[in-house]
Amino acid sequence: MHEFSIAESILEAVRKELASHPGARPTRVGLRIGELAAVDVDSLGFCFESVVQGTEWEGLQLDAQVCPQRRICNGCGKEFAVVEYNASCPMCACGNTTLSSGDELDFDYLEVETGGTPAIEVKGAE
Numbered sequence: 048m049h050e051f052s053i054a055e056s057i058l059e060a061v062r063k064e065l066a067s068h069p070g071a072r073p074t075r076v077g078l079r080i081g082e083l084a085a086v087d088v089d090s091l092g093f094c095f096e097s098v099v100q101g102t103e104w105e106g107l108q109l110d111a112q113v114c115p116q117r118r119i120c121n122g123c124g125k126e127f128a129v130v131e132y133n134a135s136c137p138m139c140a141c142g143n144t145t146l147s148s149g150d151e152l153d154f155d156y157l158e159v160e161t162g163g164t165p166a167i168e169v170k171g172a173e
C-alpha cells in the first residue's frame with residue numbers, strides 16, 4: 048500500500064498547484080523518484096489511475112522518472128551518477144564518497160490546460 052499513499056500525496060500536490068490556476072485542467076503530472084526510494088513505478092502508475100478514476104481529473108497522466116543514485120566524492124568534490132552500484136569516484140577512483148541523492152520523491156511539474164490555449168507547464172515550488 049506504499050504506492051497507494053504516494054499516489055494520494057501526488058494528488059494533494061496537484062490540488063495545491065491548481066489553487067493558483069483557477070479553471071485549469073491538469074493533463075499530466077511529473078514526478079522524480081530516486082532509484083533508492085524503493086518505489087515500484089508500475090504499481091504506482093496503477094494506484095494513481097485508480098485514485099483519479101471517477102474524479103474530475105480522470106485521465107490525468109502520471110509521468111514518473113526514476114533518477115539514478117548520485118554521490119559526491121570526498122576526495123575531489125566531483126558529483127557523479129552511480130552506474131551498476133559502483134560507488135567509487137570516476138575522476139580519482141576514490142572510494143570515499145557520500146550519497147547526495149537517490150532516495151528522493153519529488154513533485155516535478157504539472158501540465159495544465161486552460162480554456163482553448165495549449166498546455167502550459169507549471170514547475171514545482173521546490
Ligand SMILES: [Zn+2]
Nearest residue numbers: 120123136139
Ligand atoms: Zn574523486
